[in-house]
Amino acid sequence: xxxxxxxxxxxxxxxxxxxxxxxxxxxxxxxxxxxxxxxxxxxxxxxxxxxxxxxxxxxxxxxxxxxxxxxxxxxxxxxxxxxxxxxxxxxxxxxxxxxxxxxxxxxxxxxxxxxxxxxxxxxxxxxxxxxxxxxxxxxxxxxxxxxxxxxxxxxxxx
Amino acid sequence: xxxxxxxxxxxxxxxxxxxxxxxxxxxxxxxxxxxxxxxxxxxxxxxxxxxxxxxxxxxxxxxxxxxxxxxxxxxxxxxxxxxxxxxxxxxxxxxxxxxxxxxxxxxxxxxxxxxxxxxxxxxxxxxxxxxxxxxxxxxxxxxxxxxxxxxxxxxxxxxxxxxxxxxxxxxxxxxxxxxxxxxxxxxxxxxxxxxxxxxxxxxxxxxxxxxxxxxxxxxxxxxxxxxxxxxxxxxxxxxxxxxxxxxxxxxxxxxxxxxxxxxxxxxxxxxxxxxxxxxxxxxxxxxxxxxxxxxxxxxxxxxxxxxxxxxxxxxxxxxxxxxxxxxxxxxxxxxxxxxxxxxxxxxxxxxxxxxxxxxxxxxxxxxxxxxxxxxxxxxxxxxxxx
Amino acid sequence: xxxxxxxxxxxxxxxxxxxxxxxxxxxxxxxxxxxxxxxxxxxxxxxxxxxxxxxxxxxxxxxxxxxxxxxxxxxxxxxxxxxxxxxxxxxxxxxxxxxxxxxxxxxxxxxxxxxxxxxxxxxxxxxxxxxxxxxxxxxxxxxxxxxxxxxxxxxxxxxxxxxxxxxxxxxxxxxxxxxxxxxxxxxxxxxxxxxxxxxxxxxxxxxxxxxxxxxxxxxxxxxxxxxxxxxxxxxxxxxxxxxxxxxxxxxxxxxxxxxxxxxxxxxxxxxxxxxxxxxxxxxxxxxxxxxxxxxxxxxxxxxxxxxxxxxxxxxxxxxxxxxxxxxxxxxxxxxxxxxxxxxxxxxx
Numbered sequence: 068x069x070x071x072x073x074x075x076x077x078x079x080x081x082x083x084x085x086x087x088x089x090x091x092x093x094x095x096x097x098x099x100x101x102x103x104x105x106x107x108x109x110x111x112x113x114x115x116x117x118x119x120x121x122x123x124x125x126x127x128x129x130x131x132x133x134x135x136x137x138x139x140x141x142x143x144x145x146x147x148x149x150x151x152x153x154x155x156x157x158x159x160x161x162x163x164x165x166x167x168x169x170x171x172x173x174x175x176x177x178x179x180x181x182x183x184x185x186x187x188x189x190x191x192x193x194x195x196x197x198x199x200x201x202x203x204x205x206x207x208x209x210x211x212x213x214x215x216x217x218x219x220x221x222x223x224x225x
Numbered sequence: 226x227x228x229x230x231x232x233x234x235x236x237x238x239x240x241x242x243x244x245x246x247x248x249x250x251x252x253x254x255x256x257x258x259x260x261x262x263x264x265x266x267x268x269x270x271x272x273x274x275x276x277x278x279x280x281x282x283x284x285x286x287x288x289x290x291x292x293x294x295x296x297x298x299x300x301x302x303x304x305x306x307x308x309x310x311x312x313x314x315x316x317x318x319x320x321x322x323x324x325x326x327x328x329x330x331x332x333x334x335x336x337x338x339x340x341x342x343x344x345x346x347x348x349x350x351x352x353x354x355x356x357x358x359x360x361x362x363x364x365x366x367x368x369x370x371x372x373x374x375x376x377x378x379x380x381x382x383x384x385x386x387x388x389x390x391x392x393x394x395x396x397x398x399x400x401x402x403x404x405x406x407x408x409x410x411x412x413x414x415x416x417x418x419x420x421x422x423x424x425x426x427x428x429x430x431x432x433x434x435x436x437x438x439x440x441x442x443x444x445x446x447x448x449x450x451x452x453x454x455x456x457x458x459x460x461x462x463x464x465x466x467x468x469x470x471x472x473x474x475x476x477x478x479x480x481x482x483x484x485x486x487x488x489x490x491x492x493x494x495x496x497x498x499x500x501x502x503x504x505x506x507x508x509x510x511x512x513x514x515x516x517x518x519x520x521x522x523x524x525x526x527x528x529x530x531x532x533x534x535x536x537x538x539x540x541x542x543x544x545x546x547x548x549x550x551x552x553x554x555x556x557x558x559x560x561x562x563x564x565x566x567x568x569x570x571x572x573x574x575x576x577x578x579x580x581x582x583x584x585x586x587x588x589x590x591x592x593x594x595x596x597x598x599x600x601x602x603x604x605x606x607x608x609x610x611x
Numbered sequence: 612x613x614x615x616x617x618x619x620x621x622x623x624x625x626x627x628x629x630x631x632x633x634x635x636x637x638x639x640x641x642x643x644x645x646x647x648x649x650x651x652x653x654x655x656x657x658x659x660x661x662x663x664x665x666x667x668x669x670x671x672x673x674x675x676x677x678x679x680x681x682x683x684x685x686x687x688x689x690x691x692x693x694x695x696x697x698x699x700x701x702x703x704x705x706x707x708x709x710x711x712x713x714x715x716x717x718x719x720x721x722x723x724x725x726x727x728x729x730x731x732x733x734x735x736x737x738x739x740x741x742x743x744x745x746x747x748x749x750x751x752x753x754x755x756x757x758x759x760x761x762x763x764x765x766x767x768x769x770x771x772x773x774x775x776x777x778x779x780x781x782x783x784x785x786x787x788x789x790x791x792x793x794x795x796x797x798x799x800x801x802x803x804x805x806x807x808x809x810x811x812x813x814x815x816x817x818x819x820x821x822x823x824x825x826x827x828x829x830x831x832x833x834x835x836x837x838x839x840x841x842x843x844x845x846x847x848x849x850x851x852x853x854x855x856x857x858x859x860x861x862x863x864x865x866x867x868x869x870x871x872x873x874x875x876x877x878x879x880x881x882x883x884x885x886x887x888x889x890x891x892x893x894x895x896x897x898x899x900x901x902x903x904x905x906x907x908x909x910x911x912x913x914x915x916x917x918x919x920x921x922x923x924x925x926x927x928x929x930x931x932x933x934x935x936x937x938x939x940x941x942x943x944x945x946x947x948x949x950x951x952x953x954x955x956x957x958x959x
Contacts, residue, residue: 093542094326121452125545125573127558140545140558140573144452144468151545172455175581183288198281198610207289208569249753257849271757271931361849363840363928369657435841435927592757593930596850 068117068148070096076117081108097138097151102163105139105154106190109169112141112150119145123170128180130209135161135186156186158209165191183208244269253282257361257596260606262580264599271591276584283610291570297323297537297559298397300570304557305391307572308608310353313346313382314550315608316395321476322546322557327539329398334527336478338400341412341520342382343548344513348419349378350551351506351513354459354603358503359430361600362439367430374422377415384408397537399530409521416514416521423510431507440503441494444586444598448497454582457575458553459509460602463489463502470549477548482519484512499601506603536565552576552603574608634711634722642872643673645916652917653924683861688751691858695749699742700859700866706738707870710877715790717890717904728789729777732881733770736836739874740766743845743855746867750858758854761931762845766836768938773832775946776825779953780885783808783818793889800893805886817956825949826886828942830915833878835934837871840923844931879915880908887911 074088077098084104090096100108112120125140139152154163165188167174177188178197185206188194196203202219205212215223252263261282267275287307291300304319305312317339324331352375356368379389384405386394394401430436446456451464461468469486471479487508489501541563547556553575562568579602587598647662647670654661662669687696713728715721725731740763747759781787783804784795796802798809805826807815835842838854846854856867883889888911890904898907929937 093540094328094544097543122455124455124547124554125556125558125571127569127571127573129560129569129571138558140556142474144466144473147473149474170455171450171453171585172578172581175577196281198284200281207286208292247753256852359927363843363847363849364926365653366657366924369659373658429925430927433927435929438933439927439930591930591932593844593847593850593928 068146070150073118073148073150074098076115077108077111080111084108095151097153099153099155102154102156105152106164106166106169108152109139109166113169119143120148120150121145123166123172123176124149126173126176126180128184128186128208130158130184131155132210133158135184137163137180137186139166161185162187162189164189165194167191182206185209246274251595257600258606259357259599259604260609262604262606262609264595266592266595268592271593273587273590273592273595276587276595278580278584280580280606281610283606285607285611287572287611288570291567294566296565297327297567300567301396302391302393304572305393306607307574307611308350308550308552308555308576308605309390310605311346311350311551312390312392313342313394314350314548314552315555316392317343317477318546318548318550318555319557320395320397321548322544322559323397325546326542326544326559326561327397327537329531329533329537331398331531332527332529333478334525335399335529335531337520337524338404338529339395340477340479340482341517341524342385342394344516344520345378345381345412347513347551348510349375351459351510352378354506354551355426355430355503358600358603359436361596362436364430364433364436367426370422370429371426374419377418381408381412381415384411396530398533399528403529409524412517412521416518419510419514423507427507431504437493437500439593440499440597440601443494443499443594444590444601445495446497446502446582446586450582450585451497454578454585456553456579456582458549458551458579459502459505460553460575460579460582462487463505463601464497465489465491465501470547470554474547476546478520479516481523482516484516484519487512499597502601502603538565539563547573550575552605552608553579572608572611574611576602576604576606576608577611580604580609630722631712633720634714634716635708637716638708638711638869638873638876641876642869643677645872645875645913645920646673646676646868648917649920652920656921656924677865680861680865685861685863686858688858690751692749692751695745696858697863699746699749700863700870701742702745703739703742704866704870704873706735706742707874707877709735709738711873713789714877714880715793715884715889716908717901718790718793718899719901719904721790724788724790726786726788729781729787729792729881732789732877733774733777736874736877737766737770739870742870746859747855750855752858754851754853755855755857758845758847758851758857761851762838762855764931765838765842765845765934765938768935769832769835769842769942772828772938772942772946773836775943775950776829776832777881777885779821779825779946779950780804782950782953782957783810789884789889792884793891796888797891799891799895800888802891803886803888803893814956814959818953821949821952821956822886824945825953826882828946828949829882829885830918831937831942833882834919834922835938837874837878837919839875839919841926841929842934843923843928844934847928849928875916875919876912879912879919882915883908883911887915 078085084101087099112118120141120143122142122144124142127138129136134155135158136153136155141150163186165177177191180186181194182196182198246267246269249266249268251266252258253261263279265277287303290303294300304315307315352371356371359367383389386392446464448464448466451461465488467488487505489496489505493500539561543560545558547554555575556573558571560569587595650661662672665671665675710732712722713725713731743762744759747755784792802809805822807818838845890908892899892907
């Protein structure tokens with residue numbers, strides 16, 4: 068399926084929830100959807116016969132200064148098409164439903180996005196830090212992140 | 226006295242004895258966690274009840290560092306250090322993503338040399354994977370025999386770019402150096418040299434009776450689970466999924482070369498067991514030799530650098546490029562904000578994703594099996610933790 | 612030998628002490644030689660050279676290793692059970708060394724020519740398990756405990772087929788005295804028990820296959836008893852770090868190693884006595900005599916040690932349950948059948 072077909076069928080099925088279809092992006096076209104319906108969209112993409120998007124390649128958090136984005140790189144192994152989905156949430160209330168129940172691989176990716184960006188994935192079974200120590204404070208990949216002076220009594224900047 | 230205890234149905238093990246579970250830390254210092262990984266094991270005697278991985282001991286802030294770079298080229302040395310046993314593979318993936326973002330076409334000679342290097346690196350990486358897997362199972366000798374062959378590959382790399390481990394060889398829009406004179410012949414000679422050694426390896430390790438009994442039917446990863454966990458590389462192909470990015474999402478010049486995707490068939494056990502994952506690596510080494518030989522034969526003459534402006538200024542855009550690294554799908558998601566330096570780079574490492582399925586497939590196994598399972602996933606902690 | 616010593620020192624306690632210390636000298640020299648040759652053999656199996664810098668082809672390396680271990684800091688973990696922790700390596704070594712008391716090195720020397728020699732060896736080698744359990748428990752380390760428990764279960768299960776193999780030999784020779792068993796096989800290679808012993812031809816032909824199977828069973832068990840690959844699960848470094856001796860350093864660690872190597876020779880020597888004619892020369896009376904006997908005994912023992920080293924550097928490791936399977940479901944039934952067969956053949 069081409070990007071256009073996918074976006075049309077998503078718009079048909081979810082209407083309002085599809086916020087933006089960026090087909091003329093410079094490199095990879097993408098679709099921005101509403102955070103609260105990401106779970107339903109993901110489930111539809113996985114189980115629909117025409118989509119069969121069985122694989123979540125990558126899930127990334129992005130800090131857009133004021134909003135946090137979660138980007139889903141999806142691919143279908145059977146039909147060999149790809150899709151980029153995005154959701155955008157305000158930094159002060161960064162809540163995105165977890166899609167761990169749709170693609171298990173999202174579990175660690177979401178933990179990583181939580182760890183480094185502070186995106187709260189609601190419904191995630193085990194939302195702990197993954198790369199940083201469990202008692203680390205702050206979200207280092209946010210653009211306004213300040214490196215703390217001390218961590219457990221140790222000087223951080225070297 | 227009244228009999229108070231209820232008779233419990235005898236289990237298949239024939240025991241109703243309740244034993245206390247024990248928590249054991251496997252790592253961060255442990256010989257077979259392949260680096261600084263900590264697995265918190267809940268064990269009932271020798272049986273693993275649960276595995277809780279704790280990562281991050283080797284977290285080196287790759288993504289944060291990448292954002293601080295003043296241009297895209299400067300990221301390459303950092304990329305090298307992710308999966309430090311297959312640096313060429315990392316560089317390949319990064320330059321594919323960056324060139325996609327910056328819309329650069331590289332000369333054909335560059336593409337061929339990249340393919341040759343990536344495949345040599347795949348062989349070297351699989352040699353480490355199989356060798357250390359042998360150690361995990363208790364066979365020390367194959368490890369050193371494989372390392373001896375790997376040295377020859379590193380010698381080839383050293384001649385090309387001066388480094389043996391972290392190359393900084395693939396540049397955006399080209400390569401750092403052209404091949405030195407006589408290198409092609411040496412590479413051909415190496416291919417001839419390696420072929421009998423793979424046969425020897427099969428006799429020594431892969432088809433060894435004890436090795437089979439330790440790995441067959443152990444840690445079976447079903448096809449659907451593998452796909453749902455987005456496993457990739459030998460891990461996915463070991464489960465019988467015929468999927469290889471080199472063929473199914475073609476990049477570079479792989480489509481001009483004739484080779485096969487190796488899939489696990491459950492030759493000695495169940496499809497998707499540890500042995501299948503291992504044999505996929507062995508066969509991939511053979512296929513890589515095929516690719517290298519063809520690429521060496523087809524290698525065109527020409528320049529090894531695309532004509533690029535001095536400073537590359539992309540438009541504000543984003544690209545996700547992925548390649549088949551030795552361990553699986555290595556992807557880079559690069560966002561540019563229109564300035565010369567990257568706004569955000571996210572690395573999707575195959576080891577990170579493949580490791581996440583270990584918990585799922587090692588419940589109920591024995592401690593020795595867990596070592597076999599972990600070894601067969603072939604993780605490199607530099608890439609898991611980045 | 613004892614007469615010779617008595618003639619020099621008289622019938623004093625010193626004589627007895629010297630007699631008892633002789634195997635210790637042997638063990639130390641043997642350990643150095645084996646350490647060196649194991650590393651060299653392993654290296655050549657793996658297509659490399661091993662030590663080349665300390666002396667000619669690195670012959671001084673074992674001494675350097677020993678010197679290094681002597682100088683190392685002796686660490687006792689704070690949480691360890693100190694007394695048991697310190698005692699354990701010595702218990703292991705004593706258990707091993709006690710076995711040397713009855714080994715007939717030559718027609719002229721055996722520490723003690725016990726009539727219950729074989730029985731004694733099987734009994735004292737079980738002391739090693741106690742030491743290993745002590746080490747594992749006292750280290751207060753879960754991996755060590757795993758190693759110790761694995762080791763105990765492994766040694767206990769493999770003693771049974773080994774004892775059955777020994778029993779079959781005793782049934783043929785009618786004695787447990789190791790010197791007598793050796794003398795029973797005197798007269799050349801055709802009289803060794805692995806080839807049926809010096810029995811009438813009919814018996815011999817029937818015994819031959821049974822004895823070969825028994826020798827194999829004994830040898831496999833001996834490998835398991837000394838915890839070496841493919842049966843090295845108690846110290847499987849990829850699973851248990853280093854097993855029961857993970858927490859040991861310096862000389863205590865070295866003593867564990869010494870005990871392991873000594874034990875390796877003990878089990879090989881028992882195999883030599885039981886199946887390969889002990890100290891008797893393979894050529895009958897040619898090349899025999901007390902010194903030649905010592906040579907043959909050591910040579911045969913070292914040959915079996917070499918096979919052990921060879922296997923160690925070639926094979927992967929079994930899993931715990933597979934190890935138990937091999938013992939209880941393969942070796943024990945085979946050994947039992949063999950014992951019955953030997954009995955039947957001897958009665959006929």
